[in-house]
Amino acid sequence: MKKTITPTTTIERLPIYYRCLQRLNKMNVDIISSQELGDKIGIPSTQVRKDLSYYGEFGRRGVGYEVPVLLKHLRKILGLDQVWEVALVGAGNLGHALVNYGGFRKLGLKIDYVFDADPNKIGKKFAGLKIHDVSKLQEVVKENGIKVGIIVVPAEHAQSIADDLIDAGVEALWNFAPTHLKVPQEIELKDEDLSIGLISLAYHLSQD
Amino acid sequence: MKKTITPTTTIERLPIYYRCLQRLNKMNVDIISSQELGDKIGIPSTQVRKDLSYYGEFGRRGVGYEVPVLLKHLRKILGLDQVWEVALVGAGNLGHALVNYGGFRKLGLKIDYVFDADPNKIGKKFAGLKIHDVSKLQEVVKENGIKVGIIVVPAEHAQSIADDLIDAGVEALWNFAPTHLKVPQEIELKDEDLSIGLISLAYHLSQD
DNA sequence: TAGATTGTTAATCGATTAACAATC
DNA sequence: TAGATTGTTAATCGATTAACAATC
Numbered sequence: 001m002k003k004t005i006t007p008t009t010t011i012e013r014l015p016i017y018y019r020c021l022q023r024l025n026k027m028n029v030d031i032i033s034s035q036e037l038g039d040k041i042g043i044p045s046t047q048v049r050k051d052l053s054y055y056g057e058f059g060r061r062g063v064g065y066e067v068p069v070l071l072k073h074l075r076k077i078l079g080l081d082q083v084w085e086v087a088l089v090g091a092g093n094l095g096h097a098l099v100n101y102g103g104f105r106k107l108g109l110k111i112d113y114v115f116d117a118d119p120n121k122i123g124k125k126f127a128g129l130k131i132h133d134v135s136k137l138q139e140v141v142k143e144n145g146i147k148v149g150i151i152v153v154p155a156e157h158a159q160s161i162a163d164d165l166i167d168a169g170v171e172a173l174w175n176f177a178p179t180h181l182k183v184p185q186e187i188e189l190k191d192e193d194l195s196i197g198l199i200s201l202a203y204h205l206s207q208d
Numbered sequence: 209m210k211k212t213i214t215p216t217t218t219i220e221r222l223p224i225y226y227r228c229l230q231r232l233n234k235m236n237v238d239i240i241s242s243q244e245l246g247d248k249i250g251i252p253s254t255q256v257r258k259d260l261s262y263y264g265e266f267g268r269r270g271v272g273y274e275v276p277v278l279l280k281h282l283r284k285i286l287g288l289d290q291v292w293e294v295a296l297v298g299a300g301n302l303g304h305a306l307v308n309y310g311g312f313r314k315l316g317l318k319i320d321y322v323f324d325a326d327p328n329k330i331g332k333k334f335a336g337l338k339i340h341d342v343s344k345l346q347e348v349v350k351e352n353g354i355k356v357g358i359i360v361v362p363a364e365h366a367q368s369i370a371d372d373l374i375d376a377g378v379e380a381l382w383n384f385a386p387t388h389l390k391v392p393q394e395i396e397l398k399d400e401d402l403s404i405g406l407i408s409l410a411y412h413l414s415q416d
Numbered sequence: 417t418a419g420a421t422t423g424t425t426a427a428t429c430g431a432t433t434a435a436c437a438a439t440c
Numbered sequence: 441t442a443g444a445t446t447g448t449t450a451a452t453c454g455a456t457t458a459a460c461a462a463t464c
Contacts, residue, residue: 005454007454007455007456008454008455009454009455009456010455011408011411011412012404012408014407014408014411015401015403015404015407015408016401016404018407019386019403033420033421033422034421034422035421040388041388042388044456044457044458045421046456046457046458046459047455047456047457049421049422049423049424050423050424050455050456050457052423053422053423053424057422057423059421059422059423060421060422060463060464061420061421061422061423061462061463061464062419062420062421062422062463062464063420063421063422063464064420064421064422065422077411078407078410078411078414079410079411079413079414079415080407080410082410082414084410084413086406092305093301093304093305093308093309094302094305094309096301096304096305097300097301097302097304097305098402100301101301101302101402101403102362103386103401103402103403104403104406106403107403107406107407109403109406109407109410147413148406148409148410148413150406154310171413171416172409172410172412172413173409174405174406174409178227178311180248180249180250188409188412188413190405190408190409192402192405193223193224193311194306194309194311194400195223195227195309195311195312195314195315195317196220196223196224197382197398197400198294198312198315198317198356198358198382199222199223199226199286199288199315199317200219200220200222200223200398201356201380201381201382201396201398202286202287202288202290202292202317202356202380203219203222203285203286203287204380204396205287205292205355205356205379205380205396206286206287206290207287213430215430215431215432216430216431217430217431217432218431241444241445241446242445242446243445252432252433252434253445254432254433254434254435255431255432255433257445257446257447257448258431258432258433258447258448260447261446261447261448265446265447267445267446267447268439268440268445268446269438269439269440269444269445269446269447270439270440270443270444270445270446271440271444271445271446272444272445272446273446
């Protein structure tokens with residue numbers, strides 16, 4: 001394994017490889033070449049090999065990659081062999097969709113705690129989880145060693161929720177609020193701004 | 209205006225500028241410098257200027273950018289001065305969240321038609337919209353000149369829905385199904401794979 | 417051995433950033 | 441004029457891709 005910095009673009013492709021391999025594994029495909037794998041996800045074979053090379057040598061020359069072996073390596077690399085406690089703040093439509101999202105379960109990820117500020121929601125069930133009072137957020141995060149927070153609250157509350165989560169020990173944030181959050185450098189922040197996708201389609205259509 | 213190709217990264221930042229300027233405009237901020245704008249969204253001033261320069265000269269040297277003027281230009285550039293008919297296929301949780309998503313309304317975008325295959329859902333109301341039978345998809349798309357399709361169906365159905373939409377005249381697809389869609393080159397495709405965000409957080413946490 | 421495919425180096429391509437002349 | 445900030449060029453940085461030796 002080399003001590004080079006892995007490009008962020010490579011990291012973003014790892015989950016895509018992982019899911020594709022999961023499907024192949026379920027179909028009892030045993031060996032796959034970088035060419036075939038690349039074709040399935042729409043990237044060149046050379047990029048597949050380069051990406052994997054940042055983490056080790058997982059294939060056999062002249063043969064290809066053993067699906068179960070590569071899968072196991074990727075699971076480890078992605079941290080999916082560990083259990084991450086995840087808290088979601090904001091029991092709205094989008095929060096509901098996320099808690100129920102089938103994609104997570106398949107990956108061994110799940111959301112464990114849901115919080116909201118609305119007294120009418122607190123205590124109610126939400127996709128099988130009890131909605132906690134957001135005033136208890138820090139307490140619950142600390143007690144349960146929650147490391148990942150998902151922010152699905154209105155933009156104007158996002159920063160203060162982020163501050164609270166970080167204060168209580170969360171190390172990674174997934175932010176759906178359409179606003180720029182200020183967080184310390186050591187906190188992992190992933191912005192997921194849903195309106196950008198639709199706007200960029202409108203942009204491309206209006207260019208023609 | 210130069211005849212250079214605009215980087216895709218620039219295009220993805222345009223909606224962020226737009227939303228930030230909308231907020232500034234509402235706060236009656238009249239003039240903003242590239243430095244201030246960049247600070248607000250977490251990018252260097254030089255990138256703001258460079259990005260905007262692909263489309264024209266919107267600022268005044270020594271002064272900055274007039275918020276309403278820049279906003280107007282961006283609205284035009286992003287195609288938000290036009291009305292786009294949008295159809296969503298898949299009346300599940302995530303579809304519901306998208307139809308209700310406040311971020312779109314603020315931008316003058318909205319979802320107009322919802323489709324599903326479930327007989328129990330067809331005809332029912334869904335966030336204020338009637339759920340149409342997916343078997344009528346092509347018909348409705350053609351009749352109403354729908355140009356944008358949002359795919360929120362299970363992965364195994366995504367490709368055939370995409371084919372149907374394209375066949376009926378849709379030119380841009382926003383795909384939430386965790387699968388690689390094959391579409392003709394002239395079709396604008398934006399993938400929005402929600403599990404990637406969460407996995408990449410797990411990855412970063414497990415690196416430490 | 418002959419054919420196939422990996423892992424890696426080097427070349428290319430594209431995006432960001434520093435620097436500064438233009439100009440308000 | 442002096443101070444500020446744009447628009448743009450050129451330098452830098454980072455990611456992709458082509459090419460090929462290594463090797464199964």
